[in-house]
Amino acid sequence: MPAGNTALETWQWGWQKGQTAFKWKIGVFPLEQELSWLEQLVNALPKDSQLRLDANGGLTVAEAEQWLKYSDALGKVEFMEQPLSPRQFQEMQELDATFHTPLALDESVGTLRQLETCYQQGWQGIFVVKCAIAGSPRYLQQLCQQYPLDLVFSSVMETSVARQAAFRLAMKVSSHRALGFGVNHWFSE
Numbered sequence: 622m623p624a625g626n627t628a629l630e631t632w633q634w635g636w637q638k639g640q641t642a643f644k645w646k647i648g649v650f651p652l653e654q655e656l657s658w659l660e661q662l663v664n665a666l667p668k669d670s671q672l673r674l675d676a677n678g679g680l681t682v683a684e685a686e687q688w689l690k691y692s693d694a695l696g697k698v699e700f701m702e703q704p705l706s707p708r709q710f711q712e713m714q715e716l717d718a719t720f721h722t723p724l725a726l727d728e729s730v731g732t733l734r735q736l737e738t739c740y741q742q743g744w745q746g747i748f749v750v751k752c753a754i755a756g757s758p759r760y761l762q763q764l765c766q767q768y769p770l771d772l773v774f775s776s777v778m779e780t781s782v783a784r785q786a787a788f789r790l791a792m793k794v795s796s797h798r799a800l801g802f803g804v805n806h807w808f809s810e
């Protein structure tokens with residue numbers, strides 16, 4: 622879903638097409654404004670839907686704390702993607718340990734090698750895997766066998782063939798999270 626309060630309308634289009642996990646871009650408008658939209662969005666979304674927040678590494682530590690405090694209180698956010706820049710790995714680990722709402726690394730793990738490094742450095746949260754650019758499927762399968770990884774699969778402007786391949790791979794390593802393949806432009810990366 623696009624950033625801002627248009628998400629309050631656009632989620633319904635996706636829902637009508639069977640989409641149950643909604644990702645909302647945050648950190649674009651003033652914090653107070655977005656937090657009030659968050660509350661409205663949470664009240665509007667159906668019970669059996671999931672809301673994911675994506676900050677694209679654009680928050681400060683203080684802002685991320687505000688978001689997570691709200692998310693914890695609302696109890697609807699499945700996870701928040703990449704609150705801080707990849708350089709702030711330590712800070713993200715601290716946030717992940719402090720708040721109940723899970724965090725997912727995205728920009729920090731552009732490659733599977735980086736994913737493995739973050740895991741080895743103690744990341745306990747979720748990893749976003751962009752199948753088209755992450756690396757070899759075999760390496761990914763190997764990592765899944767080696768470590769108890771919590772993965773969410775995402776697409777990056779893939780062709781339908783690449784999408785299907787990514788889907789099969791996700792089934793193979795059996796992620797329990799809804800696939801991050803949205804309906805066309807409602808699901809912006």
Ligand SMILES: [Mg+2]
Binds near residue numbers: 675702703727728749
């Ligand atoms: Mg992201």
